[in-house]
Amino acid sequence: MKNEQENVGKDQLVTxxxxxxxxxxxxxxxxxxxxxxxxxxxxxxxxxxxxxxxPVAWAATIGLSLALVLxxxxxxxxxxxxxxxxxADSVSADEFxxxxxxxxxxxxxxxxxxxxxxxxxxxxxxxxxxLSADEISVEDVSAAASFAEVAETKLLExxxxxxxxxRETAESWFNCIEQLREAGLQDNADDEFREFRKIxxxxxQAKTDK
Amino acid sequence: MSAEFLxxxxxxxxxxxGLTYAPTMGHKPDDSALMLRYQDGDVSAFETxxxxxxxxxxxxxxxxCRHRDTAEDIFQDVWGKIVKARAxxxxxxxxxxxxxxxxxxxxxxxxxxxxxxxxxxxxEAELYAHPGEPPETLxxxxxxxxxxxxxxxxxxxxxxDAFLLREEAGLNxxxxxxxxxxxxxxxxxxxxxxxxKLRAAIDEHPELP
Numbered sequence: 001m002k003n004e005q006e007n008v009g010k011d012q013l014v015t016x017x018x019x020x021x022x023x024x025x026x027x028x029x030x031x032x033x034x035x036x037x038x039x040x041x042x043x044x045x046x047x048x049x050x051x052x053x054x055p056v057a058w059a060a061t062i063g064l065s066l067a068l069v070l071x072x073x074x075x076x077x078x079x080x081x082x083x084x085x086x087x088a089d090s091v092s093a094d095e096f097x098x099x100x101x102x103x104x105x106x107x108x109x110x111x112x113x114x115x116x117x118x119x120x121x122x123x124x125x126x127x128x129x130x131l132s133a134d135e136i137s138v139e140d141v142s143a144a145a146s147f148a149e150v151a152e153t154k155l156l157e158x159x160x161x162x163x164x165x166x167r168e169t170a171e172s173w174f175n176c177i178e179q180l181r182e183a184g185l186q187d188n189a190d191d192e193f194r195e196f197r198k199i200x201x202x203x204x205q206a207k208t209d210k
Numbered sequence: 211m212s213a214e215f216l217x218x219x220x221x222x223x224x225x226x227x228g229l230t231y232a233p234t235m236g237h238k239p240d241d242s243a244l245m246l247r248y249q250d251g252d253v254s255a256f257e258t259x260x261x262x263x264x265x266x267x268x269x270x271x272x273x274x275c276r277h278r279d280t281a282e283d284i285f286q287d288v289w290g291k292i293v294k295a296r297a298x299x300x301x302x303x304x305x306x307x308x309x310x311x312x313x314x315x316x317x318x319x320x321x322x323x324x325x326x327x328x329x330x331x332x333x334e335a336e337l338y339a340h341p342g343e344p345p346e347t348l349x350x351x352x353x354x355x356x357x358x359x360x361x362x363x364x365x366x367x368x369x370x371d372a373f374l375l376r377e378e379a380g381l382n383x384x385x386x387x388x389x390x391x392x393x394x395x396x397x398x399x400x401x402x403x404x405x406x407k408l409r410a411a412i413d414e415h416p417e418l419p
Binding site for chain 2: 011013014015017018019020021022024025026027030031033034035037038039041
């Protein structure tokens with residue numbers, strides 16, 4: 001036991017003397033070299049990645065926002081409902097319906113009176129009878145109007161009386177009487193009407209009776 | 211509490227980097243925590259670690275190599291390897307063990323490259339000189355130090371290595387064995403032979419207290 005204690009003491013003595021002996025310190029130049037090496041290699045791959053995380057996140061956010069704005073501005077604007085423009089050469093049917101139809105009918109009657117037939121030309125009747133107010137065009141109205149003028153002219157040339165052929169049927173004779181009134185030949189129309197009533201007393205045309 | 215217990219690697223804590231990373235109040239961060247912080251890019255952590263171990267490592271290499279220039283070259287080489295190994299560092303063992311294992315391996319590599327040191331080149335006189343002190347005032351203590359230095363220089367490399375690892379690095383037998391690549395009994399034997407020889411050199415003058 002004494003030897004062991006001596007050994008421990010001796011060990012401690014060796015340690016103490018060694019501690020007094022070994023007092024050297026690292027030279028400053030060595031310290032500088034090592035620390036410089038450590039600083040230059042200090043950024044690890046992870047820290048380098050982490051340092052870029054925030055800038056990359058900002059760049060991605062800004063980029064996506066710009067892309068979204070650009071995409072929205074490129075969309076075509078919602079067009080307002082197109083205003084339907086009427087063709088330059090078309091005429092509103094509502095404006096011409098009453099007058100247009102009346103002119104056509106007048107032309108039809110004149111044609112009937114001249115031909116002495118109760119039936120107007122099928123094509124004309126078909127056109128007039130089947131056409132709706134919207135389908136009547138300016139051409140049709142103008143054609144009817146010119147035809148009516150021709151018929152009126154012929155009545156004036158005949159002395160303001162209805163031709164014999166128009167007296168064959170009640171309708172044609174009555175239409176002729178109407179034309180005389182429209183042409184301003186009231187007296188002639190009255191004379192013709194009195195004669196008409198003698199022949200056709202039961203013909204129903206209430207509005208023109210005088 | 212024995213030194214061996216204190217030197218036991220705290221693997222349970224080291225395995226969770228978060229626990230070792232956070233410094234505790236009033237305590238210095240341990241070496242593994244500093245190394246992990248340096249791993250994350252904290253250069254100041256490395257500087258703290260370096261200041262803590264630079265002088266002991268320098269003295270270890272100085273007396274192990276017995277040549278100043280060689281010791282300084284190996285010293286730089288050791289810390290360069292530590293810096294480069296930071297990315298793969300894992301606190302599986304005590305940092306001091308890791309550090310001196312790298313230093314020991316660098317010394318062995320140097321010996322293999324340069325055989326002249328294996329022949330036992332004498333230690334430079336400045337390492338055990340007493341500058342500014344006249345010979346007649348040298349005390350027994352200082353003579354003892356001189357004899358100890360000379361005896362240490364004369365030890366075989368393995369015995370000197372074991373002695374320096376205990377005195378400078380503060381390693382226990384198991385850790386000395388891990389650094390030198392031997393087993394506990396071999397490390398114990400080497401250390402005992404070294405201490406006996408150094409003790410004998412001191413015992414030349416039994417009047418020392």
